[in-house]
Amino acid sequence: MKKILVIEDNKDILENTTEILELSHYHVFAAANGKEGIEKALASKPDLILCDIMMPELDGYGVLHMVQHNPELQNTPFIFLTAKTEREEIRRGMSLGADDYITKPFDPTDLLNAIEGRLKKAETIRQQFQSVGEDVGAKASKAPGEKVLQGLLEGRDVDLFKKKQRIYNEGNHPIRLYYLKKGKVKIYKTNEDGKEFILHIVNSGEFFGYIALLENTVYRENAEVLEESEVIAILKSEFEELIHSNNEVSRRFIKILASDVAEREEQLIRIAYNSLRKKVADALVSVCRKSLDPHNNCLISLSRENLAAVAGTATESLIRTLADFKAEKLIDVIEGKIKVLYMEKLEHLAN
Numbered sequence: 001m002k003k004i005l006v007i008e009d010n011k012d013i014l015e016n017t018t019e020i021l022e023l024s025h026y027h028v029f030a031a032a033n034g035k036e037g038i039e040k041a042l043a044s045k046p047d048l049i050l051c052d053i054m055m056p057e058l059d060g061y062g063v064l065h066m067v068q069h070n071p072e073l074q075n076t077p078f079i080f081l082t083a084k085t086e087r088e089e090i091r092r093g094m095s096l097g098a099d100d101y102i103t104k105p106f107d108p109t110d111l112l113n114a115i116e117g118r119l120k121k122a123e124t125i126r127q128q129f130q131s132v133g134e135d136v137g138a139k140a141s142k143a144p145g146e147k148v149l150q151g152l153l154e155g156r157d158v159d160l161f162k163k164k165q166r167i168y169n170e171g172n173h174p175i176r177l178y179y180l181k182k183g184k185v186k187i188y189k190t191n192e193d194g195k196e197f198i199l200h201i202v203n204s205g206e207f208f209g210y211i212a213l214l215e216n217t218v219y220r221e222n223a224e225v226l227e228e229s230e231v232i233a234i235l236k237s238e239f240e241e242l243i244h245s246n247n248e249v250s251r252r253f254i255k256i257l258a259s260d261v262a263e264r265e266e267q268l269i270r271i272a273y274n275s276l277r278k279k280v281a282d283a284l285v286s287v288c289r290k291s292l293d294p295h296n297n298c299l300i301s302l303s304r305e306n307l308a309a310v311a312g313t314a315t316e317s318l319i320r321t322l323a324d325f326k327a328e329k330l331i332d333v334i335e336g337k338i339k340v341l342y343m344e345k346l347e348h349l350a351n
Contacts, residue, residue, distance in 0.1 A: 002119055005029045005046040007037030007063060008081065009055040013104065017050070017081070020108050021115075034058025038066050041073055048119055053082040068097055068173055075175075075235060077118040081106070097175050121157070149249060152242065153179055156232045167209075167223040167231065174212040174219060176233040180204055183229025188309060189221050198309040199264065201226070201302075203290050210253060211260070213239060226306065271312035274351055280321040281346040283311035284331070288340045300338040307338075 004026045008014040014030055021028045029044045031037035035057035041049060049067065053060035060080055067073045079100040099121075100114050158181060161167065167178065167185065185202040199221055202208045212219045213236055242249045270282050287310060288298040300307070308318040322338070325331045330346055332339045340346065 001025060001027045002048070003027045003029065003044055003046040004115065005031065005037065005041055005044060005049045005051075006081075007031045007034060007049065007051040007055070007060070009033055009052060013052075017111070020111065024112055026115075034060065034063045037063055041067065041076075042070070045072060046076060047122070048077045048079065048115060050079050050081050050115070053080055064098060065173070068175055075122075075237060077122045079114060079118060081111075097172070149242075149252070152234060152238065153232055156234070158230045158232055161225040161229045161231055163225055163227055165225045167225065168219050170219050170222050172219050174209060175236050176209065177207060177213055177236065177239040178209040178223070179207050179232040179234065181230040181232055183231075184226040185223055185229060185231075186226050186306060186309075187221050187223055196305075196309040197312060198306060199267075200260070201287065201290060201310070207253075207256070210239075211257070214243075214253065214257070226302065267312075276313060276317055277321055277324070278349055278351045279311045279313055280318055280325070281349040283307060284325075284338065284340055285343060285347050286310065288343060298340040298343065299334070300340070301336075302338075 004021055006014060006017050006021070006028060008017065008030075009032055011032070014032065018028045018030050029040050029046060031040050034051075034055050037049075037051065038058065049063075051060045051063050058066075060082065064078055064080075067076060067078060077099045078097070079102060080098050081102050081104065083104045099118050102111060102114055161183070168174070170189065180202050182204050184204075185208060186198050187200040187202060187208060188196045188198045190196050200208075202223075208223060209219070243253065244250075270279060274282065284300065284307075287300050287302060287307065302310070304319055304322075305315050308315040311318055322331065322333075325346075326333060330340075330342050332341055
């Protein structure tokens with residue numbers, strides 16, 4: 001019998017929810033506030049946590065934070081049950097790592113369907129992890145890293161993200177490694193004035209979000225979708241198992257990290273010492289290298305704001321420089337997209 005912990009400060013809702021779940025053959029633990037909920041979670045090790053947000057002692061966000069920081073609980077499916085329906089609140093809950101979000105008043109059938117779906121998904125992941133773990137134990141130390149990683153990705157659920165949707169936020173604790181199956185994602189930081197600086201643009205076939213996992217720290221940057229994208233999420237525990245048991249996988253991520261460091265150093269030097277024209281030219285070249293089609297044509301679809309964030313300059317300055325480049329026939333603009341006509345000239349533009 002699956003165990004479910006319900007954390008809710010409204011006595012009537014707590015009793016009604018408990019009754020619904022018990023009638024559906026779940027073993028239910030009830031808590032009237034966040035602090036009590038954490039205590040019961042540690043004692044009962046539930047298969048799923050259903051939690052309100054606005055509560056005394058400790059609110060739902062605090063409960064989720066503590067759950068994610070406990071090795072015995074961090075992979076437990078977590079569903080927010082709340083009267084909050086604002087889009088920003090939903091985004092905050094999901095970005096912090098909640099698995100689902102059900103608003104009150106709710107239909108019992110919707111609640112049970114959500115719970116069943118999350119439990120099934122958790123069981124599938126557990127079985128996959130067990131399978132991978134067994135394979136790792138027998139073969140992983142000798143298997144090629146690329147093959148192991150591809151095996152880890154096969155059969156995974158693919159999450160669809162719309163343009164401008166946030167995947168994770170600076171300051172959040174990482175619980176997943178991400179793989180971009182299709183689309184584009186920007187990794188960026190913001191200053192106190194809200195100005196963005198893009199550190200990296202993730203393209204199809206790349207992993208991201210691994211630095212915080214490897215360092216065991218919070219995210220130091222944000223990840224946001226630039227165009228409709230397909231993302232695969234891998235649990236932190238699975239990633240750590242592979243890193244610790246497969247030398248090839250470890251070496252691959254060390255190379256990725258080394259490449260990231262070199263890219264950041266070059267980017268900082270360009271921003272610190274290059275002229276405006278050189279900054280914009282280097283940004284075009286950098287983005288273009290990742291946007292080439294099979295015929296080596298480059299068509300950049302980034303917004304002017306995002307391109308300016310790559311170059312490390314103001315949007316207005318970038319637009320003026322692009323106009324100069326167009327007049328010099330180094331680039332062309334087609335339906336708002338930038339087509340690089342002479343990559344080599346931009347690459348070797350005088351500073």
